[in-house]
Amino acid sequence: MKTLFAYFTAKRRGAALFITILIGSLLLLIISAVAVRAVLNTSNIEAWQTQGIKARRLDALARSAANMTAEVINSDGKLDGFGSPENVKAGVSSDPTLIITDPEKTYLTLKLKGVSSCDYTVTSIASSDKDLVVLTLSCVLSGDKRSLTWGKNR
Amino acid sequence: MTRSGSILVEVMASLLIFTIALVTFAGSIAFSLKGIISSEYVTEKEQLYINAYESYMINRAIGHSVSPTDAAFAAVLSVPSTSFFKIGDGSLFRTIPFDLYKFELADKRDSEIYVIQKK
DSSP states (O other), X not given: OHHHHHHHHSOOTTHHXXXXXXXXXXXXXXXXXXXXXXXXXXXXXXXXXXXXXXXXXXXXXXXXXXXXXXXXXXXXXXXXXXXXXXXXXXXXEOOOEEEEOSSSOEEEEEEEEEEETTEEEEEEEEEOSSOEEEEEEEEEEETTEEEEEEEEEO | OOOTTHHHHHHHHHHHXXXXXXXXXXXXXXXXXXXXHHHXXXXXXXXXXXXXXXXXXXXXXXXXXXXXGGSTTEEEEOOOSOOEEXXXXXXXXXXXXXXXXXXXXXXXXXXXXXXXXXX
């Protein structure tokens, strides 16, 4: 330790330049490290946001499908077209339908259960190889107004 | 033994090493700043894109008659022959034909969001 201290404190030619270069290099190294760290953080945020879009893909299909079914029921004004009242009350469904193949195969299944166009539940299931989203849209009559409630299970 | 010119050689070698380090670090800083600015731009664009989709979905849930073509970035896609749902109990079916629409952020892979709407 003493030898090391003596090395740095010894008056030798070029020592000032050496120390200047050493300190300059250290400062640059620290600044670079900070900048690289900032880039990594922003890249992480970007990756997280892209991941959010991927997760949203199934949600979007399920939401739009459930909403479409509600639109059809709303325009029909009845549930008769979906089957006999007993069967619709117990629940009817569609076959899994292939919707998109790129970037991954995604299927949609729609289920309907209800007694009238003001009292029903639509379940929309969007599934891919890696993920599954189950979304429900419930309609109930409260007073003279219909109330729609959205729910989601993963 | 003291050789004449040895100090000059040492100083030049030191300066050479320092210059190489300086150029490397300066390059990494410039690259980092470029990355930060680019990321900020992409993040903002993605947020606007998601907002466009959310706005469309909310308007549709409320209004029932909004077309995806009203929203930015939307494109109508040709869909395969199975472009309808058959919901029913086995003997009686309600057929619901639909169109498939795609929201996509230009120059961004895996950014597609699809929605379906009654034909």
